Amino acid sequence: MQFPRFFVRPQICLVMAGLCLVAACEKEPGRYQASGHAITTPQPGTPFGEYVSDSRSKIHDTLADIRFGVEQHPFDDYTLDQAVNMRSPYEIKPDADACAQKGKTVTNGDGVGFLMVHGLSDGPYLLSDVAASLHEALPCATLHGLLLPGHGTVPGDLRDIDRADWQSMVKYGFESFDADIRHIIPVGYSMGAALVVKAAENHRNDPELSGMVLLSPGFQAYSELAWLSPYIRYVMPWVDKHRDHDVAKYESLPMNAAAEFQLLTVPFGENTLPPITQPVFMAASSDDRTVRSDVAVHFFCGKVQSDTRYMIWYQGEEKALEDRIQPICDDIDIVTSANPDLRTVNHAHTAMTMRPDNPHYGLNGDYRRCDHYSEPADYKACEDDNDDAIYGETNLLDSATPGTLRRGTFNPDFGRMMEKMTDFIHKALEH
Numbered sequence: 001m002q003f004p005r006f007f008v009r010p011q012i013c014l015v016m017a018g019l020c021l022v023a024a025c026e027k028e029p030g031r032y033q034a035s036g037h038a039i040t041t042p043q044p045g046t047p048f049g050e051y052v053s054d055s056r057s058k059i060h061d062t063l064a065d066i067r068f069g070v071e072q073h074p075f076d077d078y079t080l081d082q083a084v085n086m087r088s089p090y091e092i093k094p095d096a097d098a099c100a101q102k103g104k105t106v107t108n109g110d111g112v113g114f115l116m117v118h119g120l121s122d123g124p125y126l127l128s129d130v131a132a133s134l135h136e137a138l139p140c141a142t143l144h145g146l147l148l149p150g151h152g153t154v155p156g157d158l159r160d161i162d163r164a165d166w167q168s169m170v171k172y173g174f175e176s177f178d179a180d181i182r183h184i185i186p187v188g189y190s191m192g193a194a195l196v197v198k199a200a201e202n203h204r205n206d207p208e209l210s211g212m213v214l215l216s217p218g219f220q221a222y223s224e225l226a227w228l229s230p231y232i233r234y235v236m237p238w239v240d241k242h243r244d245h246d247v248a249k250y251e252s253l254p255m256n257a258a259a260e261f262q263l264l265t266v267p268f269g270e271n272t273l274p275p276i277t278q279p280v281f282m283a284a285s286s287d288d289r290t291v292r293s294d295v296a297v298h299f300f301c302g303k304v305q306s307d308t309r310y311m312i313w314y315q316g317e318e319k320a321l322e323d324r325i326q327p328i329c330d331d332i333d334i335v336t337s338a339n340p341d342l343r344t345v346n347h348a349h350t351a352m353t354m355r356p357d358n359p360h361y362g363l364n365g366d367y368r369r370c371d372h373y374s375e376p377a378d379y380k381a382c383e384d385d386n387d388d389a390i391y392g393e394t395n396l397l398d399s400a401t402p403g404t405l406r407r408g409t410f411n412p413d414f415g416r417m418m419e420k421m422t423d424f425i426h427k428a429l430e431h
Contacts, residue, residue: 030066031154031244032252037062038157039149041168048091048144048176055147056088062153063087075247076366086125086248086360089147098139106183106429109141112210113181115173116145119190119218120261123152125248127189129355130215133418134187138425142181146173148192150257155250158257159237163264166191170199183210183429189353190291193217194265197299200278211279211308211428213421216352219268219299220292221261229259242371248360251371268295271302279308279428281421285337285347286324287316287393294325301329308431310424312417316346317395333420339412345392348408361409363391369407378403 037058042051063083067074075083094109102108114134116127124145131143148169150161174184184203188196193214203209220226229239233255242251267273282300284293293313300311309331313321316337321328337346342356342363350369354361361367370382372394381403382389390400391408411417 030070031156032238032241033154033156034159035062035066035153035157037153038161039147039152041149041165041172044172044175046172051172051176052089052091055152056084059087059152060084066154075245078247083247087123087147087152089124090128090131090143090145092131092135092143092145094142095135095139102139104140107138107426109138111180111182112138112141112429113177113184114141114143115170115176115184115186115196116143117170117173117186117188117192117195118146118148118151119192119216120257121151121155121158121250121253122190122192123147123249125360126353127187127192129358129414130187130189130353130418130421133355134422134425137418137422142177144173144176146170148195151250155244155252155254158250159254161257161260163260166195166260166264167198170195171202174199174203182208184208185211185213185425185428187213187215188217189215190218190349191261191264194219194261194268197273197276198264198267200276201274204274204277209278210431211281211425212276213424214280214282214296216284216288216291216293216349217282217296217299218261218265218291220265220295221258222289222292226258226262229255229262233259240371246367248367268299271298273299273303275303275305277305279306279424279431280304281310281424281428283312283314283352283417285314285316285349285352285393286318286321287314287337287346287395288349289394290349297321297325297328297332300332306431308424308427310420312413312420314347314413316393335413335416342410342412343390344408344412345390345396346408347411348391348393351391351408351411354410355414356410356412358410363410365409367409369409372397372405372407373403375402382406 039055068080104110116131118126124147149165150158186196236255239253239255239258244251284296311332313332313334314337315334356363368383370379373379373382389404389406391406
């Protein structure tokens with residue numbers, strides 16, 4: 001997330017923000033207001049299938065009214081039903097045939113539950129490729145894909161959300177598996193990684209918690225101005241407002257959501273979290289411009305005390321890891337980000353969890369991330385079909401020809417990452 005520059009004098013801030021709020025009340029589209037159908041945490045004991053069904057109904061009614069009811073094509077060519085499918089939580093049950101063929105063992109997922117937790121402004125789809133790969137590798141496992149409160153409907157539903165709401169949903173997710181699940185491995189992306197680690201504090205003595213997978217871990221915002229968000233959210237309601245035409249997630253971000261993320265991650269920045277004794281798999285990019293990847297490395301080296309740990313560090317344009325952090329620890333696999341065959345220069349924060357052939361976010365997918373361009377001509381050039389376009393993080397913006405940089409939305413190393421992740425999970429289940 002990126003924070004704009006502010007006037008230093010608070011009087012000017014208040015006056016300007018007041019004028020902006022008046023204008024917003026007159027002109028804001030409905031998606032910038034609370035829908036009245038926001039996703040909330042179910043009551044304890046609610047069957048996961050019931051939570052999925054209830055969430056789908058809320059998403060359907062909200063999008064039908066606020067988006068499809070007033071816009072002809074809010075998500076380009078995607079239909080309402082397709083949008084609901086991509087934004088909803090999901091449950092993937094064991095594949096009985098594949099499980100029987102491979103063998104009903106813990107190594108193949110018998111008694112294993114994966115909890116998928118997405119990030120800030122994201123949705124369950126951002127972990128769908130990871131979930132599908134895990135389901136193929138461990139067909140006897142059960143996978144629960146969460147949709148965090150305030151997400152999936154319209155960005156306005158994040159304007160009054162509290163980090164405790166997100167934490168209560170993850171707690172529900174941990175408790176949502178049937179009694180036959182003996183091993184729980186949460187998979188957290190971005191802010192979801194912070195939520196997973198925080199939830200693990202309450203489950204550190206539970207034998208069911210068998211490991212954690214943390215992808216582009218959101219342990220501290222990259223912006224040096226992020227600390228201001230809890231204070232200015234009352235006078236400056238939005239970090240960004242965009243078209244919100246991505247069918248899978250929000251593009252606009254309320255300042256309140258950024259503020260709650262900032263407060264959630266304070267213990268990571270202050271290094272006050274207790275050690276982690278469970279196995280941990282982590283993947284991060286040197287060039288991440290949404291969160292501080294060096295904080296993730298410090299956490300991995302300083303807090304993860306399990307002998308079963310593994311981290312992939314995607315090295316891009318920034319200084320080499322050993323030149324940024326001293327000393328670095330063992331168990332870090334340094335991988336070059338650039339992949340000319342897939343026109344990828346480095347790894348963006350937004351690229352970690354999607355495969356290159358994903359129909360929405362992949363190399364030939366229908367969505368191009370171009371909201372880093374403010375000039376209409378550059379934005380259009382970025383979105384248009386162009387074999388010269390490159391994929392990477394926004395730290396390349398000034399060095400790239402205007403209109404040619406698309407923020408990365410897929411991981412060119414996805415297949416190898418999943419192989420390493422599967423190997424780690426097998427070791428964790430034997431831990």
